[in-house]
Structure formats: C-alpha cells, structure tokens
Amino acid sequence: MRWSTREIDVRGPRFSAAITMILLAVAIVVQDTVGLVLVAWQVLAFAVATVAGLRWSLYGNLFRFLKRRLGWGPPPATEPEGPPRFAQACGLVFAGAGLVAIVLGADLVGWVLVGIVLALSSLLALTGICVGCELYLLGERLRSRGVSSG
Amino acid sequence: MSPVTVRLLIVLAVVAVVTLVGTWWRVRHARLRRPAGSFSDGELEEVGLAGADASVRGLLLSSPTCPPCRAVKAVLAEAADARPAFRWAEVDAAEHLGVARSHHVLRVPTLFVIGPDRRIVARTSGVPSVREMVDLIDEPARVQRAEPHGGRPRTRTLVRDGRRSARR
Numbered sequence: 001m002r003w004s005t006r007e008i009d010v011r012g013p014r015f016s017a018a019i020t021m022i023l024l025a026v027a028i029v030v031q032d033t034v035g036l037v038l039v040a041w042q043v044l045a046f047a048v049a050t051v052a053g054l055r056w057s058l059y060g061n062l063f064r065f066l067k068r069r070l071g072w073g074p075p076p077a078t079e080p081e082g083p084p085r086f087a088q089a090c091g092l093v094f095a096g097a098g099l100v101a102i103v104l105g106a107d108l109v110g111w112v113l114v115g116i117v118l119a120l121s122s123l124l125a126l127t128g129i130c131v132g133c134e135l136y137l138l139g140e141r142l143r144s145r146g147v148s149s150g
Numbered sequence: 151m152s153p154v155t156v157r158l159l160i161v162l163a164v165v166a167v168v169t170l171v172g173t174w175w176r177v178r179h180a181r182l183r184r185p186a187g188s189f190s191d192g193e194l195e196e197v198g199l200a201g202a203d204a205s206v207r208g209l210l211l212s213s214p215t216c217p218p219c220r221a222v223k224a225v226l227a228e229a230a231d232a233r234p235a236f237r238w239a240e241v242d243a244a245e246h247l248g249v250a251r252s253h254h255v256l257r258v259p260t261l262f263v264i265g266p267d268r269r270i271v272a273r274t275s276g277v278p279s280v281r282e283m284v285d286l287i288d289e290p291a292r293v294q295r296a297e298p299h300g301g302r303p304r305t306r307t308l309v310r311d312g313r314r315s316a317r318r
Contacts (some may be wrong), residue, residue: 025165029157078221079217115164122165129171137213137258140244 009075010053013084016059017124020045020091024118025039028111041116046092054081058086070086087124087132093119175227180276181282188269189262193249197241198266207237207264209247211255217292219259219279225259227258229283236287265290 004114020042029037049057066072124130151159189209194200199207208226212219219240226238243250243258253262253273261278263271263286271288 021165025161028161029154031157077217077220080215082215115160118161119164119168123168123172126165127176129172129175134257137215140213140215145229 002080006053006055006081007078008060008081008084009063010077010079011062011067011072011075012054012057013087013130014062014125014128015063016049017121017130019059019062020121021118021125024095024114024121028118031107033113036099036102039102041097042117043092043095043099046088046095049088050085050092054085054088055063074078083133083136084130086117090108090132091121157275166288180274182272182274182276182278183280184272189253189255189264189268191268193252194264194268196249197246198239199237200311201237205235205237205266206233206290207265208236208283209236209262210240211243211250211258211260211262212240213258216258218277220262224260225280229287232280232284233253233287257292263287 021040023042027035027042029035045058049060054060094113095117098110098117101107101110101113103110120131192198192241194207197209199209208229210219210222210226214231223240230236230238241249243255243260249255250274253260253270257275259277260275262273263283265271267290271289278286284292
C-alpha cells in the first residue's frame with residue numbers, strides 16, 4: 001500500500017485522535033443505541049480518511065477550520081500522509097470489526113475491539129505515539145528489504 | 151455499582167494505563183544511552199564515515215517518512231556548525247540492514263555518536279539538544295587530553311540513497 005507523500009500538519013492526527021478518544025469513551029460507557037451510533041460514526045470517519053485520504057478526513061477538516069478561526073499558527077512540523085493514513089486504516093479494521101460484532105450480538109467481543117481503538121487513539125492523543133504509523137514504517141522497512149535484496 | 155459506573159471506571163483505567171505506558175516508552179527511547187560496543191571499519195566505510203582522523207562521528211539511521219529524523223538532522227547540522235571537526239551521515243536504515251541488525255536498531259531515528267577509536271560514545275532514539283550533542287562531541291577529547299588534535303576542515307558527509315531521497 002503506497003499513498004501520496006503529501007505533507008500534513010503533525011498536530012492534525014493528534015487532534016483527530018483526541019476526538020476519536022472522547023467519542024469512543026462515551027460510546028463504551030453509554031453503549032446501547034447511542035453508543036452503537038457513535039461507533040458507526042467513527043467507523044465512517046475512519047473509512048473516509050482511509051479511502052479518500054486525510055485531505056477529506058472529517059476531523060482533519062474540523063482541525064483546519066479551528067486552526068484558521070482560532071489562529072493556531074503554522075505547523076510546528078509536517079509529516080507525510082502515509083503513516084497516519086495507514087493508522088486510520090488500522091482503526092477502520094478494528095472499529096469496523098467491533099461494530100459488526102456488536103450488531104451480530106457478540107457484544108463483549110465488539111466492545112473489546114472498540115476498547116482497543118480507544119486505547120490506541122488515547123495513546124496518540126495524550127502521548128503522541130502513533131502505533132499504526134510505526135507499523136506502517138515497519139512494513140515499509142521490511143518491504144524495501146525485499147526490494148533491495150531481490 | 152451500576153454497569154455504567156463500571157464501564158466508566160474501565161475506560162478511565164484504560165486511558166490512565168495507556169498514558170503511563172506511553173510516557174514511559176517515550177522517556178525510555180528518548181534517553182541518551184551509553185552502550186558498550188564499537189563500529190567496524192567496514193561499517194563506517196559503508197555509511198561513508200570512514201577515515202583515520204581523530205574526529206567524533208555521528209551516524210543517524212533514519213527512514214524517508216519520519217518526522218523526528220528531520221529534527222535530529224537539524225541538531226546534527228547545528229552541532230557540526232559549532233564543532234567543525236564533527237562529521238555526520240544520515241543513512242536509510244532499510245538500506246543498511248546489516249548495520250541496523252548488528253547494533254540492534256529497532257526504530258528510527260537512532261543516532262550513534264562514535265568516538266575516534268570507533269567506539270560508541272552514546273546512542274539515542276530521541277531528539278538530543280544541540281548542547282548535549284556538542285558535549286558528546288567534546289567528550290573523547292576531554293577523556294584523552296594527552297592526544298591533542300587540531301581543528302580539521304569541516305567535512306560533513308551526507309549519505310543518502312538516491313532513489314529514496316528523490317521521493318521527498
């Protein structure tokens with residue numbers, strides 16, 4: 001999987017992760033229909049960012065809007081889009097599987113999967129560590145080993 | 151306790167544990183470590199840092215998509231401005247897997263500060279300050295002051311693979 005090397009503001013993914021964290025935390029606590037709708041919304045957000053790119057990311061656009069309105073200034077650093085987009089894809093897989101599990105009645109499995117996404121998004125939001133991004137880089141390193149030795 | 155309270159506590163516990171583990175991980179990797187070990191002549195040759203001169207060398211293993219790597223590079227460049235004898239190179243870890251493996255490099259950026267005797271002075275996966283870098287560069291000279299070395303012309307080598315850097 002290789003996406004564009006477009007550069008993005010490093011604060012964007014962290015901002016998005018914070019929204020994801022709050023949304024999923026509320027979803028896990030309240031559960032029922034409201035919780036399910038929140039998870040479904042989050043799956044949609046992951047899907048948009050993964051398929052259409054971070055340019056179309058729902059939270060990314062909210063971030064850019066607030067950045068303009070509140071004058072958060074220029075990015076302290078930029079990063080390529082690939083790793084955070086891959087992280088969104090990881091979120092999509094886990095949250096999507098969780099959603100399907102809950103809909104099919106496997107509530108515990110489903111909410112544990114949602115809990116994994118909560119844990120990883122809070123890790124990014126609160127400490128800046130993006131596990132999905134690290135996985136992408138690891139994959140890239142392994143792949144380029146295949147290329148250089150082949 | 152109602153189920154909602156239990157779930158609230160679970161969520162808070164998960165977030166708290168994740169924050170603690172994440173902070174510990176960051177601190178651990180950002181720390182400057184002083185491992186034993188040295189680079190071979192062949193390895194230094196491979197990354198473009200060979201040479202019999204008495205300079206301290208910096209080797210940064212990076213990857214094309216790695217924001218902290220850029221920050222480390224900026225620090226290295228500034229350190230080289232302050233200490234012209236300091237030579238440094240940046241290589242893609244994926245292109246030098248032998249070096250990465252023999253020095254147990256698991257993540258990028260990993261920076262090695264290598265003394266004139268090819269011994270590792272320090273390593274870190276964090277972003278050191280320029281002050282720290284300059285102190286490390288001065289360190290071997292402080293240790294063996296009996297061996298004076300004059301200021302050599304600045305020879306900063308920047309080794310990068312063409313194919314990968316072209317993507318930037």
